[in-house]
Amino acid sequence: MSLQSPNPDIYTVAFYNTENLFDYINGPLTNEVGLLETSTKRWHKERYENKIYKIGMAISKIGSEDLQKPPALIGLAEVENDRVLTDLIKSTYLEDYNYGFVHFNSPDERGIDVAMLYDKDCFTLENSEAIVLPIESEFGVKGNTRDILKVSGYLKDEKIHVLVNHWPSRHEQSDRTGHNRMFAAQKIVELINEILTDDANAKVIIMGDFNDNPKNNSIQFLKNEAALFNPMEKLMSYKRGSFNHNSKWMLFDQILMTTNFLEPQQKGLKFLKADIFDETFLTQNYGNSKGQPYRTYEGKRYLGGFSDHFPVYIQLKK
Numbered sequence: 001m002s003l004q005s006p007n008p009d010i011y012t013v014a015f016y017n018t019e020n021l022f023d024y025i026n027g028p029l030t031n032e033v034g035l036l037e038t039s040t041k042r043w044h045k046e047r048y049e050n051k052i053y054k055i056g057m058a059i060s061k062i063g064s065e066d067l068q069k070p071p072a073l074i075g076l077a078e079v080e081n082d083r084v085l086t087d088l089i090k091s092t093y094l095e096d097y098n099y100g101f102v103h104f105n106s107p108d109e110r111g112i113d114v115a116m117l118y119d120k121d122c123f124t125l126e127n128s129e130a131i132v133l134p135i136e137s138e139f140g141v142k143g144n145t146r147d148i149l150k151v152s153g154y155l156k157d158e159k160i161h162v163l164v165n166h167w168p169s170r171h172e173q174s175d176r177t178g179h180n181r182m183f184a185a186q187k188i189v190e191l192i193n194e195i196l197t198d199d200a201n202a203k204v205i206i207m208g209d210f211n212d213n214p215k216n217n218s219i220q221f222l223k224n225e226a227a228l229f230n231p232m233e234k235l236m237s238y239k240r241g242s243f244n245h246n247s248k249w250m251l252f253d254q255i256l257m258t259t260n261f262l263e264p265q266q267k268g269l270k271f272l273k274a275d276i277f278d279e280t281f282l283t284q285n286y287g288n289s290k291g292q293p294y295r296t297y298e299g300k301r302y303l304g305g306f307s308d309h310f311p312v313y314i315q316l317k318k
Contacts, residue, residue: 009318010272011122011155012063012071015207015253017166017243018055019296019307020112021088022080024048041300051296052084054306056091059117062277062313070097071313072155074117075164075207077146079103085115097121102151104130107144114149114164114208124154133187135168135180145180150191156318158203158269161195163188165208167218181212185222192226192258203269207255209309214251228256231274231314242276242310244292251276253312261316269316277311 024044060070079085082103089099102125103115118125130147149164165188168180188206195202206228212218214233223230232254241249253276261271284294284305294305 006069007067010067011073011269011316011318012067012069012313013073013162013205013207013255013316014059014062014071014277014311014313015075015077015164015209015255016055016059016062016311017077017209017253017307017309018079019309020078020080021051021055021076021084022048022111023083023087041297041302047302047304050304052087052091053093056088056093058277058282058306058311059088060093060097061279062311063315066315070094070119071117072119072122073162074311075149075162076115076117077164077166077209078112079115080111080113081105085117089117100125102128102149104128104147104149106130106147107132108146109143112146112166114146114166116149116151116162116164118151118153122156125151126153126159128152131187131191133184135177135183145184148184148187148191155269155316158318159199160269161202161204163191163204163206163208165206165210167208167210167212169211177211178217181210181216181218182221184210185218185225188222189225192228201260202258203260204258205255205314206257207312209253211252214254219254223256227259229259229262229271230254230256231271232256232312235274235276235312240276240278242278242312243308244289247288251312253309255312255314257314269318272315272317274314275312277313282306282310 085101098120099117100120101117106113128151135145136142145168146166151162167184168177236251241251242253243250283291293308295308
């Protein structure tokens with residue numbers, strides 16, 4: 001990495017599914033997927049601190065090769081609570097930056113939420129809210145999944161809105177939950193329309209783990225109905241993605257935006273580039289999983305890696 005000064009006019013906006021970023025203390029209201037010291041996964045203080053250290057390291061390096069500074073905004077999935085977010089922004093690689101966070105406890109039964117970190121030196125938080133996303137199982141049982149996090153504020157004096165998502169998961173053998181992801185897409189379109197009703201020129205960024213690829217119905221519906229630009233479409237290939245299942249690459253993690261980020265205006269934030277952050281240090285370096293995300297667990301076996309997803313990001317130029 002060259003020792004140049006940080007670029008003050010370009011900002012990285014990222015999203016990262018952190019693979020069960022849980023503390024090691026039993027919470028009475030959630031099903032903590034075996035992440036306790038007494039469970040078969042033997043999740044304890046040392047493993048937790050290693051996870052915090054590594055997630056902080058990964059976040060600090062997203063976009064830094066180009067800009068010499070970490071992201072201005074980072075949407076997160078699979079975080080448990082305020083404690084893990086506080087520990088994250090105080091961790092070794094992030095403590096020198098002025099990060100704050102937005103988080104609400106969602107009704108998800110596993111206790112995994114979405115959140116957003118923001119650099120207070122370049123983003124001014126105006127307001128935030130959690131949007132409940134009700135779902136229905138294939139058997140007609142009603143419930144709730146992870147909330148949609150809606151954040152509004154000023155990125156270097158320009159107002160933007162960010163919607164952070166973690167849509168319902170897929171089933172192993174067949175896609176029996178696609179209707180729930182389509183419902184989530186419809187809800188996002190509704191939220192965007194509400195924002196544009198208040199301000200027809202509003203700039204909106206939609207990010208998340210959508211559990212669907214760019215060409216799947218839910219993402220295509222979202223893109224077309226809300227007239228969005230999805231730079232991730234060009235990144236999808238058989239040999240590259242943000243998540244790997246049964247040796248097949250998926251690009252479930254995506255960042256979309258309203259098309260006014262593409263306008264060749266003299267002033268204002270403009271889209272510059274998009275990419276998957278799949279640097280070698282984030283990958284497994286041996287065996288059948290070589291090149292895939294270096295994850296924390298493989299089943300019940302502790303690997304000590306980062307996450308089973310790679311981060312994705314865009315860069316905006318002022």
